[in-house]
Amino acid sequence: MQSPDPHLPHALSSGPEGADAPAGPVRVIAVASGKGGVGKTSVSVNLATALVNAGQRTLLLDTDLGLANVDVMLGLTPTFTLADVFADRCELRDTVIECPNGLMIVPAASGKRHMTELQPSQHVGLVHAFSELDLDLDVMVVDNAAGIADGVLTFCQAAQDVIVVVCDEPASVTDAYALIKVLSRERGVSRVQVLANQVQDHREGKQLFEKLERVSARFLDVTLNYLGAIPRDEWLRRAVQRQEAVVDVFPSAPSSVAFRDIARRSRQWQSPSGARGHVEFFLERLVAPAATRGAAA
Ligand SMILES: Nc1ncnc2c1ncn2[C@@H]1O[C@H](COP(=O)(O)OP(=O)(O)O)[C@@H](O)[C@H]1O
Numbered sequence: 001m002q003s004p005d006p007h008l009p010h011a012l013s014s015g016p017e018g019a020d021a022p023a024g025p026v027r028v029i030a031v032a033s034g035k036g037g038v039g040k041t042s043v044s045v046n047l048a049t050a051l052v053n054a055g056q057r058t059l060l061l062d063t064d065l066g067l068a069n070v071d072v073m074l075g076l077t078p079t080f081t082l083a084d085v086f087a088d089r090c091e092l093r094d095t096v097i098e099c100p101n102g103l104m105i106v107p108a109a110s111g112k113r114h115m116t117e118l119q120p121s122q123h124v125g126l127v128h129a130f131s132e133l134d135l136d137l138d139v140m141v142v143d144n145a146a147g148i149a150d151g152v153l154t155f156c157q158a159a160q161d162v163i164v165v166v167c168d169e170p171a172s173v174t175d176a177y178a179l180i181k182v183l184s185r186e187r188g189v190s191r192v193q194v195l196a197n198q199v200q201d202h203r204e205g206k207q208l209f210e211k212l213e214r215v216s217a218r219f220l221d222v223t224l225n226y227l228g229a230i231p232r233d234e235w236l237r238r239a240v241q242r243q244e245a246v247v248d249v250f251p252s253a254p255s256s257v258a259f260r261d262i263a264r265r266s267r268q269w270q271s272p273s274g275a276r277g278h279v280e281f282f283l284e285r286l287v288a289p290a291a292t293r294g295a296a297a
């Protein structure tokens with residue numbers, strides 16, 4: 001734990017309150033894209049912050065081990081990161097940071113290129129490591145690396161919902177399609193939320209979605225939902241420079257309004273019927289309070 005004891009995240013404290021808390025299923029939302037630089041981290045940070053502001057106990061997990069930037073985007077200086085967990089220098093719980101607004105963050109490590117070459121067993125190991133955290137959460141937002149590396153696919157498969165971020169560049173659309181294709185064909189993902197980012201207007205967002213939907217409907221067995229669009233917004237860029245979430249620092253900016261709307265709608269998603277493999281089951285258990293884990297506790 002990186003904060004001193006008085007600031008111990010309430011969700012991690014092991015008191016009777018934590019143990020007795022009702023254990024609703026934790027919603028896991030993975031944010032991914034084919035191409036880099038389209039806005040995954042901006043979306044993850046602001047969606048997670050908007051959820052916290054709406055009273056949801058939220059953990060933001062940065063899994064981009066090659067180019068971590070949740071911590072940079074929020075001006076945090078982590079003592080320990082996921083890289084330290086994999087190097088056996090600390091436990092997963094030592095990496096958890098609680099922001100003043102209550103958002104909990106597990107940071108990754110920037111610039112550790114070799115970390116991007118983790119074995120599939122290590123991804124599963126990470127998923128297991130969460131079972132040692134007695135987290136009392138409503139939502140977990142997972143910020144992913146770009147591309148279709150095994151780790152990205154594992155986290156998307158483990159999540160109840162996947163948000164694929166796309167923007168108006170040919171490479172972004174084709175790479176988003178490639179990601180959706182492999183998620184659908186190889187990982188059994190049957191539903192994807194498409195979020196258009198950096199759009200000029202709503203029409204552009206809708207057109208981007210329709211482009212993806214046409215080709216997916218023709219070749220893939222997957223349902224695409226249009227989650228909406230985030231406008232290209234100078235306030236968001238300023239917030240990034242100030243290392244703060246735009247929804248906190250410029251709450252009436254156009255992108256902040258859009259993020260709050262998306263957070264609100266994400267709370268209405270139904271969990272898909274039927275689990276998508278064991279990793280999803282793990283993630284659900286993982287973040288459940290100890291009291292609900294029975295003999296495993
Ligand atoms: N809606 C937006 N409006 C303006 N700038 C944006 C928007 N979304 C992202 N950006 C800019 O693009 C940069 C890259 O975004 P980021 O979220 O880091 O992408 P990714 O995580 O996909 O690589 C950000 O630093 C930000 O300045």
Ligand SMILES: [Mg+2]
Binds near residue numbers: 040042064067069144
């Ligand atoms: Mg990123």
